Amino acid sequence: MLFAVFLPVLLAIFIPYLSKWKEKIHTGYFVLLAPLAVFLYFIPHIGNDFTPVTQSFNWIPSMDIGFEFYLDGLSLLFVLLISGIGTLVTLYSIFYLHTSERLDQFYVYLLIFMTAMFGVVLSDNVFVLYAFWELTSISSFLLIGYWNYKERSRYGALKSMLITIFGGLSMFGGFILLTTITGTNSIQEMIQQTDTILSSPYFGLILALILLGAFTKSAQFPFHIWLPDAMEAPTPVSAYLHSATMVKAGIFLVARFSPIFSESDWFFVLVSGFGIITLVWGSFMAVRQTDLKGILAFSTISQLGMIMAMLGFGTKLAIYAAVFHILNHATFKGSLFMIAGIVDHESGTRDIRKLGGLATLMPISATLAFFGTFSMAGVPLPFLNGFYSKELFFDASLELHESSIAFANILAQAIPYLAVFGSIFTFVYSMYLVFGTFMGKKKLDQLPAKPHEAPVGMLISPMILIVGVILIGLFPNFVNSTFLAHTAEAIYGAPVDKHVQFWHGWDSPPLYMSLVVVGIGTVLALTIKYWKNIYQYFPGKLSLNKAYDFLVDQSEKTSARITNSYMNGSLNRYMSLILIAIVSCTFAILWITDGFAWDTSNLADITVHEILIAVAMAVAAIFTIFTKNKVASILILGVVGYGLSLLFILYSAPDLALTQLVVETITVALFLLCFYHLPDLRERTEGKAKKLRNLIISVGFGAMMTIVAISAHSTKLFEKISDYFLETAHDIGGGDNVVNVILVDMRGVDTLFEIVVLGIAALAIYGLIKLRNKKGAK
Structure with a gap:
């Protein structure tokens, strides 16, 4: 597994050389080999008799940190998504990105991101997982800001990195607490100590810190604001990062730690609470968007909220529905992102207000879009995989357990209604997306280019994904016992056996919930122009983006004021601040730890020679303060260094004496060279306050060095x-x-x-x- 994880980044080393031939053969063809090879390597693990696989490779043994890879049903699902969707995205990018682009940089960033994601989902060591986790943030920053000449691309890249790295650092704190409590860095060993973690007084803090990392990465409310701005990235990046990989890293994290946290009622409150809010808010705000990728961005936010909510439910049915929807979402959302890119590529715009009637000009793309959007909307058709997982979501929302927390019980009762409400708007934005783009009146005069069907090479990837949508819809149990059941078992902690079928009879509550969604959703979709003005009042001018911009702007201004207050070009101020900090911290530590010690029992007798040399050094040092001649002050300062050399000789250390003589000679020479260009010392006009400050700092630093030297000599904590x-x-x-x-x-x-x-x-x-x-x- 080690080679499979690092294969993409190893290939990235050669991409700058291979890209030199991009005019003859597109660089993407070389890149395609890496995710395809990883996909083929892991495919054989699918089967009824799957057992977890572990591999370990030492990295930092002294800190118990190593590449400890753990392949179970959960990590297998994500590895296949990362490599499979990665293969299709790379194929799509070959026809999307022209050879005039900086292909070497794009594919290097993409391959680094692949390795980072493989490391996240396969690592069992929490600190190695964290290293890969932050690498995903850095590499996605580079991918989102790939078109760095665009101001919006730079803004979106920085926004995504600030928010996700903030969450990553919080998660890191949670990992440190976990390892402190359990005494291990292994996630699987932590799961075996669940009772110890749940009974710890730090459990609440651990849960909050780790969920903060998951929520920021998976764009949960209110941290979702980075995802729409990340749509400034090239469409292959959007299709890859925001449908199957990066945004699902937080989902993976919650799923991986569910065996530990799911026994806590607060896990349900936080995960399901924020998840269902994200579902509702994302679907509601998607209808407001006019950019195709903007609609899909808020759609992704909504779908991620739905998956997160199901993981929070913690029931066997909910866990299975969550992993089923992770797979389904990757198929239909990846294809829709690619279709949006095709529309933009062929028409020159993604503004849905300028689009319409493209079905006759782009019939293949329109057909693929219809399958993808109808599956995303959960339309009850037996060949659409999205319907099955949505039905399971409704069913799971109706069988939530009672909790000891009153608010949790209220939330459990509200979730089915919120699920229906969010799904209604999911239906609305799905119909808005597909019909607003491909049906209705043509507006060719508003388009920068006359649209036509995309090249076959660009259509292959979305075609494969839509075929996946249909096949999973027709044969949902084909991926059940051989694949998804193992994934659900890895999360739930016990075997999960679920038979999926289209028809459950007329007495099925999820059926009526779906009929409500389709019925009300159809009415709202047909009358959208009459009620869409509601967005002017709610949320109106309220925006979390404005809050983010305000925080970033104020942070920059405050940091600039603080920096300018001490970075004023004065060497005297710099040295004063450094010395004050050293003296304060050192004395504080000595005081807190009672570190001062005085022991003269093992000192040799002091001779007259040593006293005379020490006095000479002290007098020379003091005289440097009062002399007004630069050359004289340097020479007098040299007396201190040469006096130290004499002391080394008296203490039978000729090597140190020789070294000191050489260093002192060079130092004096350098001082002479530098001081030649400084102002005359006689021109210095310092006030009494400044002189007093310098005196206090000097005496304090000298006293500190003396006390530290005495304490260090007098304290014997270890054997010599x-x-x-x-x-x-x-x-x-x-x-x-x-x-x-x-x-x-x-x-x-x-x-x-x-x-x-x-x-x-x-x-x-x-x-x-x-x-x-x-x-x-x-």
């Missing part, structure tokens, strides 16, 4: 490591000079990088000198 070096220096390094062996052998890598840093500094100094000489020559 010096004995180890003395005992092993000869055997390990083959030398008796312990210091040299430490630097060259035992700390060879550290020394290597120290030398690299010095080399880089030397090159920088050489470059500055060369630059100065060139300016002088001019």
